[in-house]
Amino acid sequence: MKYLLRMLMISAVVMLPLRAADDVLSAVHGIITKTDAAAKTIVVKTKDGTEHTIHFVGKTTVKGGEMTADAAKDTFHGLKEGSEVVAHYTVKGTEKTAVEVDKVGKDGMKSVEGTVSKVGEGGKTIAVKTADGTEHVFDVAGHDTKTAAVDTGKAADKTGKVTVYYTEEAGKKVAHFFEKL
Numbered sequence: 001m002k003y004l005l006r007m008l009m010i011s012a013v014v015m016l017p018l019r020a021a022d023d024v025l026s027a028v029h030g031i032i033t034k035t036d037a038a039a040k041t042i043v044v045k046t047k048d049g050t051e052h053t054i055h056f057v058g059k060t061t062v063k064g065g066e067m068t069a070d071a072a073k074d075t076f077h078g079l080k081e082g083s084e085v086v087a088h089y090t091v092k093g094t095e096k097t098a099v100e101v102d103k104v105g106k107d108g109m110k111s112v113e114g115t116v117s118k119v120g121e122g123g124k125t126i127a128v129k130t131a132d133g134t135e136h137v138f139d140v141a142g143h144d145t146k147t148a149a150v151d152t153g154k155a156a157d158k159t160g161k162v163t164v165y166y167t168e169e170a171g172k173k174v175a176h177f178f179e180k181l
Contacts, residue, residue, distance in 0.1 A: 025088055025099060028052050029165075029179055032083045035076055042076065042101075044087055052096060054087050060098040063167075064108025079103060086165055086177045102165065102176060109165045109176065112136055116162055126175060128164055138166055138175035 033051065034043040040056045062077035079085060084104040089096045102109050114128040117135060127137045161181040166173045 025090060026096075027086055027088045027177055028054075029086045029104070029177070030084070032079060032081050032085060035079070035081060037076075042079070042085075042087070042098075044085060052087070054089050054096045054098045054101075056098050056101075061100040062103070063100065064103030084108075088177075104165060109167055111163050111165050113161060113163045113181065126164070126178075128162065136164070136173060138164060138173045141174050141176050 028044055028046060030044040030046040030052070032042050033045045035041075041053050042056070044052045044054060046052070056076065062079060079101060086102045086104060086109070087098055088100040088102075089098050091097075104111060112128060112130060114130040114136070116126060117129040118127040120126065123140055125137055125139055127135055129135045163179045163181060164175050165177040165179070166175045168174070
């Protein structure tokens with residue numbers, strides 16, 4: 001029995017990193033060009049014309065979607081063709097599965113363009129200076145976003161521009177996604 005328990009523990013330790021490697025989180029920013037309720041997919045078209053088919057599952061979170069009674073029952077929670085979104089997804093094989101989809105614009109996430117001027121310790125905050133000289137400081141949400149903040153800060157030089165997508169929570173600006181311009 002002890003031998004079996006040891007083998008299970010060793011298997012868990014070995015398999016956990018392999019499972020974590022499969023769940024790399026990526027993101028895409030664009031416009032929804034098609035929804036398919038039967039297949040539970042959306043197609044997001046980016047600025048460069050690339051189309052990404054992304055599957056919705058029961059655990060997919062939608063932020064900034066319409067919060068009506070009908071939208072709550074809807075697979076896409078009020079997101080529709082023409083909605084500007086940032087879709088965070090994982091890939092298994094060739095299938096992209098949405099973890100979170102954030103609506104951008106009115107009633108959704110806000111955005112600001114500028115140059116990264118400072119990244120706080122461990123990527124917990126990031127400061128972005130806009131063209132008019134205003135500096136915006138953002139708290140950074142989630143581990144993946146903190147990693148992106150640090151990477152963005154390292155990659156951005158004095159002319160490196162980014163768009164930060166954020167929400168306002170409890171009087172603070174919280175960055176959820178960075179896009180290098």
